[in-house]
Every structure is written in structure tokens, then in C-alpha cells.
Amino acid sequence: MTFTWIGKQGARSSAGFEVQSVDRFSIEYREGGQVVTVSVERGTIGATPCVTISARAFEHWDNYRPENSAEKQAKMLANFKAAMEFQGVAVDV
Numbered sequence: 460m461t462f463t464w465i466g467k468q469g470a471r472s473s474a475g476f477e478v479q480s481v482d483r484f485s486i487e488y489r490e491g492g493q494v495v496t497v498s499v500e501r502g503t504i505g506a507t508p509c510v511t512i513s514a515r516a517f518e519h520w521d522n523y524r525p526e527n528s529a530e531k532q533a534k535m536l537a538n539f540k541a542a543m544e545f546q547g548v549a550v551d552v
Contacts, residue, residue: 511552516552
């Protein structure tokens with residue numbers, strides 16, 4: 460999987476998803492026309508920028524209420540972490 464920059468605040472994956480900062484407290488995860496707005500707390504781990512997110516961040520799409528399966532949530536989290544790592548930001552769950 461490879462990434463390209465979306466402006467200065469996001470990453471687009473060759474696997475078909477995007478992760479982009481919306482504001483100080485939220486980052487959007489986009490895939491297949493769906494969006495999850497992830498609430499984040501920004502900080503650092505040592506000298507590395509990081510975001511802290513809830514373990515439940517990927518339970519639902521913003522506009523679709525049925526719960527995502529545990530497998531889908533794990534895949535979305537892995538994608539999110541990979542995109543943030545590309546941007547030089549660690550993820551703490």
C-alpha cells in the first residue's frame with residue numbers, strides 16, 4: 460500500500476481510503492463514499508506528534524448506524540494508523 464498527500468493535512472491510500480484532518484479535534488476517515496469523523500486529542504509521545512482516539516472510534520459510519528463488524532473496525536483502525544504514520548503522527552488508542 461502506498462500513500463500520497465492530500466494538501467498538508469491528509470493522506471490518500473492506493474487501497475482506496477483517505478485520512479484527513481478537519482480541525483484540531485477531528486480527523487475524517489473516508490472509504491467507499493462513507494465517512495467516520497474520528498474525535499482526537501493531539502499531543503506527543505516523546506518527540507513524536509500523536510493523536511489519542513477512542514477504541515470505539517470506528518463502530519459506525521457517520522451517516523449509517525448499524526455497527527461495523529469487529530473485523531471491519533480492526534481494518535479501519537489499521538488503515539487509520541498506517542495513514543497517520545505516513546504523516547509522521549503516532550496513534551494512541
